[in-house]
Amino acid sequence: DQQVKQNSPSLSVQEGRISILNCDYTNSMFDYFLWYKKYPAEGPTFLISISSIKDKNEDGRFTVFLNKSAKHLSLHIVPSQPGDSAVYFCAGAPQGGSEKLVFGKGTKLTVNP
Amino acid sequence: KAGVTQTPRYLIKTRGQQVTLSCSPISGHRSVSWYQQTPGQGLQFLFEYFSETQRNKGNFPGRFSGRQFSNSRSEMNVSTLELGDSALYLCASSSRTSGGAYEQYFGPGTRLTVT
Numbered sequence: 001d002q003q004v005k006q007n008s009p010s011l012s013v014q015e016g017r018i019s020i021l022n023c024d025y026t027n028s029m030f031d032y033f034l035w036y037k038k039y040p041a042e043g044p045t046f047l048i049s050i051s052s053i054k055d056k057n058e059d060g061r062f063t064v065f066l067n068k069s070a071k072h073l074s075l076h077i078v079p080s081q082p083g084d085s086a087v088y089f090c091a092g093a094p095q096g097g098s099e100k101l102v103f104g105k106g107t108k109l110t111v112n113p
Numbered sequence: 114k115a116g117v118t119q120t121p122r123y124l125i126k127t128r129g130q131q132v133t134l135s136c137s138p139i140s141g142h143r144s145v146s147w148y149q150q151t152p153g154q155g156l157q158f159l160f161e162y163f164s165e166t167q168r169n170k171g172n173f174p175g176r177f178s179g180r181q182f183s184n185s186r187s188e189m190n191v192s193t194l195e196l197g198d199s200a201l202y203l204c205a206s207s208s209r210t211s212g213g214a215y216e217q218y219f220g221p222g223t224r225l226t227v228t
Contacts, residue, residue, distance in 0.1 A: 034217065043117070043203050043219035044156070089156065099144045099207050099217060100169040103156040 003027040004092050006104035014112055019077040021107050023090035026071065030092035034101065035064060035075045037086045044089060048075070080111045115140065117220035119204050125226045131192040134223045138185050138206030144168075145187040146217070147179060150201040159202075162187055191225075199227045 005024045013019045023033075031052040036044035050057040050064045050073070057064050063076045077084055087108045091101040118137045126132050138145050146169075147159040158171040162181035179189040185206075191198055201224050207217035 036219070041222075041224075043119075043205075043221045046216055046218055049216065091156075099146050099161045099163075099205075100158050100171070101146070101148075101156075101205075101217060102158070103148075105155040 002105075003030075003102050004090060004104040006088075006090060006107045008107050009105075010108040010110070012110045012112060013080050015082055016079045019075075019080045019084065019109055019111065021075040021077075021088050021090075021109065023073045023075075023104055024071060025073070025092050027092060027094070027102070028071070029094045030102075032093040033064070033066065033073050034091045034093065035062075036089045036091065037084075038089060038106070039086050047088075077109075080109075082111050082113050085109055085111050117204055117206050117218055119202075119220040119223050121223060122221065123224045123226075125228060126194050127228055128194055128196060130194050131190065132194060132225060133188055133190045134202055134204075134225075136187045136189075136204030136206075136220060138187070138204075139208075139218055142206035142208050142218075143185055144207045145181055145185060146205045146207065147187070147189050148203040148205065148219075149173070150203060150222070151199075156203070159189065194227045196227050199225060201225075 034049040035047045038044040066073045087106040089106045091103045120135045144163045146161040150156045161169040165181045176192045181187045201222045203222045205217045205219045
């Protein structure tokens, strides 16, 4: 039972364009969502998070949008840079202060120069 | 601030052996979580410790255990290793701000290979 789904295993975009990574979740008990970037042989790097009381959070080139009614969130990267090429994971955190993150299986982003 | 550190970075063990992995969280973080990453299953939550107590547990067999010390450092132990335990084991420490924001930071991981 996959509670967090990233349906696109890979995405390829041109440098300078927008990258949109999508994530769907089924567990309505999630109240916090996080995005991570991961390079091979390294731990995931925290990018940005969003609370369920918000529908948008922005940090530099990264913006996360949350649509609670659709149980959908997306990460926008503008403009995309070759250094953004990595695997991106979204994760949901249940209510109640739990640090038990549930991860999607990741989307591999390739930004072409 | 130093990040999350994990030791060792790489480990090769034989089936049936046991292994202990170590994690030092970011200074001031009291919560430490452990995850297993495999190509087929992705990142899966093992357990979380807060103030030396296991606060959350994932769906792993009892061969997987952990503990946390008073300085928040944590160890995880896997006994009677199986080939399927070969994975990247990630430790993460987290904090919540007074505003409720939540951030969880990962270490570089320990690559365990069971032969």
